[in-house]
Amino acid sequence: MRPSRRLIALVLALAAATVLIGLTRQDGNLIAGVLWGAVALVALFDLLLSPAARNFTVVTDLADAGFVGSTTPLGLTITAGKGTIPRHIEIRLTHGAKLAMPTPTVSLETDEGQSTVQGEIPLTLLERGTANINRLSMRFASRLGLFEILPAWPLDLEIDIAPDISPVLNGEIHTQMLPLIDGLKDVNLKGEGSEFRQLREFQTGMDPRSIDWKRSARMRSLVARETHAERNHQIILCLDTGYLMGERIGNLSKLDHSINAALSLAWAGGLGGDNVGFYSFDSRPHQFIPPQPGRRAFGHIQKHCATIQQETAETNHTLGLTQLNGTLARRSLVVVFSDFVDSVTAELLAENLAVITRQHLVLYVALRDPELHRIAHTTDVSMDAIAKAVSAQQLMRERRAVLDRLRRLGILCLDTTPDQLTASLVSRYIDIKSQELI
Amino acid sequence: MAKAPDNPDRGQNAAIIPMVVVGGLLVAGFFLMTMFGGNARDRALDASAIGVKALGPWLQQADIPIRNSHPRLHPAVADLGLRILPLYDLDLRHNAPEPDTVKDMLNNGNLRDILLDNFNDKIKEIQTVVMLPKWRGALVETGIAHEQSLIPLDDFDKVLPQIGLRGIRLQRGGPEFAVETLASEADIALFHAQTFNRSTLPKTCKTEMPFKTGALVIACQPDKSNHTVYFVSDPDLMNNHGLAVADNAANVITFLSGLRGDDERPVYIDRSPDLLTALERDDQRQDYKRGVTEFERFFQYPFSIYWAALLITLAAVYWRGSKRFGPFQTDNRNTREMSKCAAIDAKARLLRLSGNDGRMVADFVHVQLQDLSHQSFGGDAGQKAEARFLKLLRRRNPDLAQDFGGVARSLMQDAPAMSPQQLHRQLASYHALLQKVMEHHGPI
Incomplete structure (x- = not known):
């Protein structure tokens, strides 16, 4: 419990009045005493009328786990032991950095005469790991508004935050991968690629070059070779976990966006019949998970991704990528999730990617910051806004120059916003497979 | 579903200390407000029968400019012509204890303590009319002038030497009004008239206004002072109830007008025991004694209510500040985002400065x-x-x-x-x- 702003204002006004009394009256003790005494009595009366902090009980309800970047509700039931719940209640939570509330204070409104109120506090899950909620603080005004009653309850709530695999679970990736999957819905890429699939009777409209003349002679009718995209390729998901990947875009860091997209690609690679491996590095190389087929790889990678920690040191691209290059024996699709600040810091990145490109196909994934785009394309005509726009445009120009240089080196680049990353990445993967770039 | 503990967490140790501080401040504030509210007694004394509150309006009516003392106003000595100083203290060297009981209050002869130094300074500054005490607190409290309310003459043994009237004796008349007609044919009527014994007057003092067998007003020339001090033996000549009796008021006006002469400066009715007048001092070093009294003035009215209000306000503000609602508010912005924004802002600033x-x-x-x-x-x-x-x-x-x-x-x-x-x-x-x-x- 503490005095409200109203009481503080009253006290300050009374203090001012006391000064005036002292200046204007030769004996103002009585008047000042009466004024202060009246306020003290009203305050005491207010306290007697108001419900005590210990009058309330709180029951909470929180899910055990959730995906990073998603929002999960914390259910609350507040019950008054005696009397009714105040009309207006404010709630604050003490929680770790891995959680966020939409606003620091959540308000609950109740009807007159209610003894129980239920509500939900939406919590945004910001980082992978285990998030804690330690304390629930409540605030409501006393009956006359002279005090704020501040009950608080210690909580011991935990929620496990896992990488977001909702595109995998809800079938989004599967739907996107349908063109590459064998079966009734295998429609688009049949006939493309170089891997033999089957012989079939030649139909008018088919490419005459697909006719297998030897077998046609043996069968005494025209038979065409049907091919499909090659399978059993190696895909290596290479994740930079260094300092720059900690930059937050929207609710999540670049690292979390990258992990989410990498897991979706791992699932897509499994569906596409490829072997998927995983590798991460920052100032030094970390664990390398050798390429494995299908869903087994996804399980391993998902488990490993849940434990990846953000590094505060600068990334050593030379050490990390050289280590990877030495590990890989077979030509692979190396998907590098990394970032750079400007063209100077991107030099080492470009050089090392160029080395890998000699043997492997490299897809460099960079995340575009929508905030930078917003600053660069301002609609404000003030000179300060224009100056910021120009400096943001310079950053974007440098970034574009680096990506152009990477493209000229034969590196595939994917520069996209976080909300489009997963779809763009899987789409690019399908393109790579259909074009047999690996 | 988890249930929070039944009793809200009070953060026990953290909460107790601020509450103790708040409680202490509140108690101190109200203590100051109640304990240092002694100024009411002074006001009651001024408004009582033996006070001099009515003297000002009387003099103003007679076109004599006056100026009442005010605790926060400090008139320059040079702007004042004559000081009227009622004395309600029987020992100027010591402060009398506060009366504890009603009986003590009724018998109290020290109704307003004044320091001897202050008294001496006052009479040295300008020409002063000093009204000697006569009545005890009973008259103030009951409003009835009774023989038993008179201060015994023996009690003047300390005060008379202190104010420079060593060896002079006071005498009192009978239980009824004594009337004296002066040369102006205006009567002076005094109840239990208190006068100086003329035979005890030293050479430095002379009778200024005789009354019956004694002297009602004497004029004395203190040592090391350029100003004459007039001692009025019976304050009833000039106090609230005495002015309304017979032609006392007319006599007082005549007496004071005579003292003022052609001086146009106002008469200063000094009801305060403190030295409120401001002297123009030279730039030389002035040595003076500091004592507890100076410090006590910080806790006298109106400072007493200022301190009280300040303490109560501090207590309320500290109380509010000591209790936080929810967790610490931290800056959750990511430093990496901030660095990029800061880089853009810095570059934009440089562009503008160019x-x-x-x-x-x-x-x-x-x-x-x-x-x-x-x-x-x-x-x-x-x-x-x-x-x-x-x-x-x-x-x-x-x-x-x-x-x-x-x-x-x-x-x-x-x-x-x-x-x-x-x-x-x-x-x-x-x-x-x-x-x-x-x-x-x-x-x-």
């Missing part, structure tokens, strides 16, 4: 046109990007293309030479036209 706003705007427009061209044609068209895009726009909307192209070209070519106002106008029209262009082509 003073090349025109070139900056030209670059801005140029890049935007390149973006529009890239959006329309893809790839990097280089220097021809703007021309290609404007050509495309001209095919779709010739009027818009003409306006937009004109403004954009003007900004790209002439912006460095434009005045800030012109630049702002051109930019505003450029943005208005850009909005229309984007309606056709979508956002950049």
